[in-house]
Structure formats: structure tokens, C-alpha cells
Amino acid sequence: MKHFRLVASALTVLFLAACASSGAYxxxxxxxxxxxxxxxxxxxxxxxxxxxxxxxxxxxxLRRAAEITLRDNYSYFTVVSRDLDRRRTGGGSSVGIGGSTGSRRTGVGVGINVPLGGGGEDVTVRMEISLGKGDKPQGPQSYDARSVLDNLRG
Known part of the structure; x- marks a missing residue:
């Protein structure tokens, strides 16, 4: 029972670390x-x-585009093209069987994976941006880099 608690605790820590690693900029x-x-x-x-x-x-x-813009001494960027790609992750059930032998002992294990959340998704946004100096052009595809950073930094 002690080993089960240790393995369960380790798996919980790994799961939480994986979830946290995908959200930080x-x-x-x-x-x-x-x-x-x-x-x-x-x-x-x-x-x-x-x-x-x-x-x-x-x-x-958008935040990365603003950082690049200011780093390169420009004041605004315009999104020339934008693409969003969604990919489902997880979601499938699985069964695994394993075994081992050692001196005087043999062990067999069976594991079953049943996802409780139905899986998730990975989303990729791709942008091509053009940098500019001076006043930001009007229109929904142009962004003031300083304003973007002020609004999107955590």
C-alpha cells in the first residue's frame, strides 16, 4: 500500500507539472x-x-510579435497572414501489460487508461507580421506594440 501511495503521488506531481508547463508564456x-x-x-x-x-x-x-517589434526598434506590427490549427490530444482508452523477473520473484502488471476529461487539444497560431515605424495604420490587423505588451503581460 505504501508503494501505491508513492506512485500515485509521483503521477499526480507529473500530471500537474505537465498541465502547468503548457500555460506559461x-x-x-x-x-x-x-x-x-x-x-x-x-x-x-x-x-x-x-x-x-x-x-x-x-x-x-501577439505578445511575441510585440516583443520582436520593440526589440527591433519599430513601433507597430501588422498581421499579414494568420492561421490557427487545432489538434485533439488524448481521448483514447488503452490497456498495457508488463512483466518482470528477478531472483526468486516474478511479477506481472496490467494497466488500464481511461481518460476522464475526454482528452484536450493543442492549438497553434501562426502569424506572419510586418513591422513599421511611426503612427499605426488604421484597421484590425495593425497593433501598437507597446499597448499589446502592456495588455498581455501577466
Whole structure:
């Protein structure tokens, strides 16, 4: 019983860490969650953000676009193209069987996975942005970088 509690506690910690890791704003750096960006040409970038919800992914991509804009000494950015991709995660039931042998002992285990939440989804927002200086153009695709950061920083 002691071993069962220890394994259950460890699994709970791992589950909570996995959930928390997908929500914090960060660079992807080998993880599937977070942002990546690529300079296409002077004043033009591709920004991608992957998260567990559309709102977090959208806000993360806008925040990264604003950071790039200010870092490169521009004042606004215009979203030239935007794409949102949703992918279902988990959701399937599974059964696993394992066994081991050691000196004088043999063990067999059976595990059953039944997802209780029906799975989730990963959402990726991809934007191509064009940077600009001076007054922000009118229109829903142009953003003042300083305002975006002020509003989206946690």
C-alpha cells in the first residue's frame, strides 16, 4: 500500500507539472508548447505559438510579435497572414501489460487508461507580421506594440 501511495503521488506531481508547463508564456526550446519565430526579411517575421487553448495561443503569438517589434526598434506590427490549427490530444482508452523477473520473484502488471476529461487539444497560431515605424495604420490587423505588451503581460 505504501508503494501505491508513492506512485500515485509521483503521477499526480507529473500530471500537474505537465498541465502547468503548457500555460506559461515561454519560448518553445524543444517543448511543443511556447513560441518560435523566424526572420523572413528585414522588418518581416513568422511567429508561432502553441498552447492548450486558442486564447493562450493567440495571446502568446501577439505578445511575441510585440516583443520582436520593440526589440527591433519599430513601433507597430501588422498581421499579414494568420492561421490557427487545432489538434485533439488524448481521448483514447488503452490497456498495457508488463512483466518482470528477478531472483526468486516474478511479477506481472496490467494497466488500464481511461481518460476522464475526454482528452484536450493543442492549438497553434501562426502569424506572419510586418513591422513599421511611426503612427499605426488604421484597421484590425495593425497593433501598437507597446499597448499589446502592456495588455498581455501577466
Amino acid at each position: 515561454k519560448a518553445a526550446d524543444g517543448s511543443k508548447y511556447g513560441y518560435t519565430d523566424q526572420r523572413v526579411e528585414t522588418g518581416r517575421y513568422r511567429v508561432t505559438y502553441t498552447a492548450r487553448s486558442a486564447e493562450v495561443a493567440e495571446n502568446g503569438a
